[in-house]
Amino acid sequence: MARDIKPPHSALAPPQLARALIVIMASAPERAALIGDMEEEFAQQSQRSPHRARAWYWRQTAISAPYLALKRLRSEQTRRLGVALGATLGAFLLIHYWDIFIARGAARGFAVATGAQTFFLTRSVYLLVQMTGVSVAGGAIAALTFREQDSFARNTFRRLIPAGAIILSPTLFAMIAPADHYDLSFRLLQLALAVPALFIGARIAMWLRGRYR
Numbered sequence: 001m002a003r004d005i006k007p008p009h010s011a012l013a014p015p016q017l018a019r020a021l022i023v024i025m026a027s028a029p030e031r032a033a034l035i036g037d038m039e040e041e042f043a044q045q046s047q048r049s050p051h052r053a054r055a056w057y058w059r060q061t062a063i064s065a066p067y068l069a070l071k072r073l074r075s076e077q078t079r080r081l082g083v084a085l086g087a088t089l090g091a092f093l094l095i096h097y098w099d100i101f102i103a104r105g106a107a108r109g110f111a112v113a114t115g116a117q118t119f120f121l122t123r124s125v126y127l128l129v130q131m132t133g134v135s136v137a138g139g140a141i142a143a144l145t146f147r148e149q150d151s152f153a154r155n156t157f158r159r160l161i162p163a164g165a166i167i168l169s170p171t172l173f174a175m176i177a178p179a180d181h182y183d184l185s186f187r188l189l190q191l192a193l194a195v196p197a198l199f200i201g202a203r204i205a206m207w208l209r210g211r212y213r
Helices: 016-025 028-048 050-114 119-145 152-167 169-176 184-212
Strands: none
Touching: 016 028, 016 050, 028 050, 050 119, 050 152, 119 152, 119 184, 152 169, 152 184, 169 184
């Protein structure tokens, strides 16, 4: 493993800059084997012609470095995309089941326990509990997808807003074709409350990350 970290110190060592490029571009699992193979071949060629050996090493670096960089970038992008899609799907399901089993159950329980005569109070409880679930979903998205090196605003525009548009799409579609038992004004109210609820959840998640890391 020391071979992967420290360059050789012999007079016929490979070009330091070329070796450094391979170290930077190659992923950790393949770095040691690749450098070992290249240095073994370099050592053999340098016995015949040090100049040609260095030229060969540079050619191999020029060929390998772009491929290694692209492979590493694709691997990281695929992983991040998978995490983002998984977080979005998870948040979507969370909001859906939270609405059915928790928010509506809380509203029914409130109506039965208090004997509420007006639908306004029952609907208010439903919205309060529902928006709590939306905040939890926003926090989950932030915790799983936000990058520490990016600002909150950048993370919001690049990660939270696209995910939020997906998980709130049922409300948007319901506004286009509202059901008989929900009027348009209620759908607008849901959307107006859900957007800040997402941001609040994300902000709380980032505050907790900074506090406990």
